[in-house]
Amino acid sequence: MIISHKYKMVFMKAQKTGSSSVEAALYPYLGLDDVATGDQWGPGKNMDQIGTNNQHVGIPELIERGVFPEDYTIVSVRRNPWDREVSSFWFVAAALRKEEFNITKAAPIEEVKEKFNSYLEGIYINGNPVNHVYGQSDVYYFTPAGEPRCDIYLDFNNLDQEYQELCQQLTIPYEPLGRFNSHQRKQGLDYTHYYDKSMRDLVAAYWNRDIWFFQWQFGEDIGRKDYWTGLERPARAKLGR
Secondary structure, eight states: OEEETTTTEEEOOOTTTTHHHHHHHHGGGOOTTOEEOOBTTBOOBSGGGTTOOOTTOOHHHHHHHTOOOTTSEEEEEEOOHHHHHHHHHHHIIIIISHHHHOOOTTOOHHHHHHHHHHHHHHHHTSOOOOOSSTTHIIIIIBOTTSOBSOSEEEEGGGHHHHHHHHHHHHTOOOOOOOOOSGGGOOSOOOGGGGOOHHHHHHHHHHTHHHHHHHTOOBTTTBOOOOTTTTOOOOSSOEEOO
């Protein structure tokens, strides 16, 4: 997470959205008084200003602490929730619960799908949210009333271009984004290959607000379900450009 007084911007680091790449690009250009929770690209900076070193600290916690500059430009990264769940699964399988899942690079896709389904069922049916992205919609994207928390949501699928446009808007020196942690997904398959209909609908039911607000679709051929039909999207947030 970054709070830049120099550029009057807050960057909220939502997990499994490529946000590490944005943080790494911003880090060298931060001012002396700017805040960064740090990671593999550099140590934390001025974390005493926010009272935490949690790199994934959420907006509600910063507001409660009285350290959230709401008059700054608030930025985060959005990602298709079906794709994001697959990315989260691979992070958990590779790091948090490696022995439990025990997935090799050569594992057949049917075996991987079975373990992915078990992972989702444990979260959304059995109520065991050991998930890297569970509950993040309210932490980074929306208020309890459904209003957007951020001014700009960069698109994961077009991240470098939209980050470049953000840099132009805020007069931040632009550097092309690198890649971090992308090695964890062992199968080189599009996220749509992981889902059957029941699991697709299970994720859609939980992430319905994100799907409605950001107009996400599952793949190119399967239409988006309008869970929030009849509601108008708030005008405050800009979707990338």
